[in-house]
Amino acid sequence: MNDGNTPLPSRKEGSSIARKSRKSAWIKRSLIALVLVLVLSGTAYGIYLYQVGMKNIDKMSIANNGIEVPEEEKADVKPLTILLLGLDSRENLGLMNTDVIMMLTLNPEKKTGTLVSLPRDTYVHPAGYREARKANQFYSIAKVNGYGEGEFGEVKTIFGDFFDIKPDYAVMINFKAFEDMIDALGGVNVYVDQDMKYVDNADGTNIDLKQGQQELNGKEALDFVRYRKSNRGTAPSSDFERNQRQQQVLSEMLNEAKSFSTTLVVDKLMNAVGDNVTTDMPSEQIKSFIKTYVGLTSNNIEYIPLEGSWRSPFIYLDEADVEQAKAKLKQQLNGETTPTPTETSPAE
Incomplete structure (x- = not known):
């Protein structure tokens, strides 16, 4: 265990109203x-x-x-x-x-x-x-x-x-x-429920997906399940909608792997x-x-x-x-x- 000599930040008492944790x-x-x-x-x-x-x-x-x-x-x-x-x-x-x-x-x-x-x-x-x-x-x-x-x-x-x-x-x-797993399986076939556009140059994120049933490669599938907000004119997503997408992708991954x-x-x-x-x-x-x-x-x-x-x-x-x-x-x-x-x- 740490001996306590490493400097660690003090706990700050926030005054924010309690809210549910933002889950990844x-x-x-x-x-x-x-x-x-x-x-x-x-x-x-x-x-x-x-x-x-x-x-x-x-x-x-x-x-x-x-x-x-x-x-x-x-x-x-x-x-x-x-x-x-x-x-x-x-x-x-x-x-x-x-x-x-x-x-x-x-x-x-x-x-x-x-x-x-x-x-x-x-x-x-x-x-x-x-x-x-x-x-x-x-x-x-x-x-x-x-x-x-x-x-x-x-x-x-x-x-x-x-x-x-x-x-x-x-x-x-x-x-x-x-990403590598989905590419190894040849992609996953899912229904993209809405247009999705988001760009963040700081971490290289570039999400650009169209609504509809389609085959997604590893990078696209990761974009699909990560999408939360837009800075390119498309609608944002709720946590509930993201959860549904994640379940859809993982179910397809399991099905593809078994086949x-x-x-x-x-x-x-x-x-x-x-x-x-x-x-x-x-x-x-x-x-x-x-x-x-x-x-x-x-x-x-x-x-x-x-x-x-x-x-x-x-x-x-x-x-x-x-x-x-x-x-x-x-x-x-x-x-x-x-x-x-x-x-x-x-x-x-």
Whole structure:
């Protein structure tokens, strides 16, 4: 943990009226899709993994891949807790913030999971830190200052304490994978519900989509699910409309992935993962994970998005909701809950 010597900004008491957190819902659902790509690739696991997958599994694992995982610790036997981090590392922005933070618990017997998402601006004050930070800043702090054991040690400790549950592993996903996966699948066929135009030269965003049923490539699909406002004369979007788009794209991704079984497509999917995913899960455990959760879909995952009130510069979560989320995570590990699809599920 940090010894408290790193200068951290003071908490400011905002006078803003409480409001619901502004969610990066497209990122949250994108992350779910990226996690599930291991399962999607696992559809063809038995035939192709050792032909095209092993190089990418070894590439994304930063663990000592010579170690053996005890049988009782493998994913097909032991319920796992995984800290999921989403990194937007566009070169022209030079960012290292993890704008997606999720805790995932998985039960191998029931083949189900519980996924709790934390807003990136959540007020977090870990033990050992003099002052609070936004949740999305701790990975950058740990990375720059070399805190913790390995690349993920500090953030696993911080968010393990926050959720009162110790992560077995961490997975970092760069959102370039979202585009690469869709391109690997040959695009997704979706209905674009309105014209969309938005340009931001600072980060290279250039959204220009027309209404109608159409095939979108990776870049276009990312634009489709990200679109929120316009500066080129088209109508803005509500969070509800964005959520519908995200569900539509992820459903199509799952359908497309299940329909392909060629070595070329599996190779491209695995390359998208290998180039954009980093984890401290050993290669042997990744293989066990894939085989265990083949066939897992979004309907098998209970999705719990935590929300709160905004008082600049933080989001303050409802403590009762946090405690309920902690309980749900633990119930999943103990096999005491079965997720029921709801309108907040990541895909229909």
